[in-house]
Amino acid sequence: xxxxxxxxxxxxxxxxxxxxxxxxxxxxxxxxxxxxxxxxxxxxxxxxxxxxxxxxxxxxxxxxxxxxxxxxxxxxxxxxxxxxxxxxxxxxxxxxxxxxxxxxxxxxxxxxxxxxxxxxxxxxxxxxxxxxxxxxxxxxxxxxxxxxxxxxxxxxxxxxxxxxxxxxxxxxxxxxxxxxxxxxxxxxxxxxxxxxx
Numbered sequence: 001x002x003x004x005x006x007x008x009x010x011x012x013x014x015x016x017x018x019x020x021x022x023x024x025x026x027x028x029x030x031x032x033x034x035x036x037x038x039x040x041x042x043x044x045x046x047x048x049x050x051x052x053x054x055x056x057x058x059x060x061x062x063x064x065x066x067x068x069x070x071x072x073x074x075x076x077x078x079x080x081x082x083x084x085x086x087x088x089x090x091x092x093x094x095x096x097x098x099x100x101x102x103x104x105x106x107x108x109x110x111x112x113x114x115x116x117x118x119x120x121x122x123x124x125x126x127x128x129x130x131x132x133x134x135x136x137x138x139x140x141x142x143x144x145x146x147x148x149x150x151x152x153x154x155x156x157x158x159x160x161x162x163x164x165x166x167x168x169x170x171x172x173x174x175x176x177x178x179x180x181x182x183x184x185x186x187x188x189x190x191x192x193x194x195x196x197x
Contacts, residue, residue, distance in 0.1 A: 019043075022127055031124055031158075034149050039124040042131075055134045056122045062115040066106040071189065075103055078192040102188045113152070113182045117143045120155055 021028050027043035042048060048056060062068050067075075079099050082092040106112070121139040125131050129138070146155075 021131060024131060026131070032151075032154050034151060034154075035145050037126050039126060041123055041125075049132045051133045052122055052131060056119070059115060059119040059122060063111060063119055066109040066112045066115070067103070068112070068114055068118070071106075071112075071185070074189065074192045075099055078194070081194075099192060102191065105184075106188070109181050111181070112185065114185070116155055117146050117151070120146060120151070 019027060019029075021040070024047075026047045028040040029043050031039050031041045033039070058069070065072070079096055082095040082099070085091055118139075121143050122134060129135075145151075
């Protein structure tokens, strides 16, 4: 290891809130500390790796649809099942109509909570994270930490100020809204699986 590289790594260990990522050299900014770890964001979003960008695009799309890919598949499977009942049973028109209404309602939500956490897992990283890719297992643990440590107020404040144009609502109102959306999503999931709501 060269002397300059060694000094750079030593510098990061002494003062982790640096301006450049130690592995890629990309300019970064400290965003928050959670669970004893500092989280950063790229200063220039154009520097995101191609692999990480693919996940960012997918999760942003889910945020726009107000539905995760898994939720969309669950709804589609439930509709197909209701359209194609076992022999001797009727097509469940009422169930199909309700599922369609649930999907329509989702399209009107401001944001879907799980998609928000997944999106955040791409944008925010620790210095020991490999930001040239996106390790799904590592980020699942990170998402669980985000949920457990209640990162929602931080995310809502950042979204309010930066990305989704939610400027007319207070962070408290957004958090209350998202708690209701989370409960509605769980109720919709149970209904799409055939459980009573």
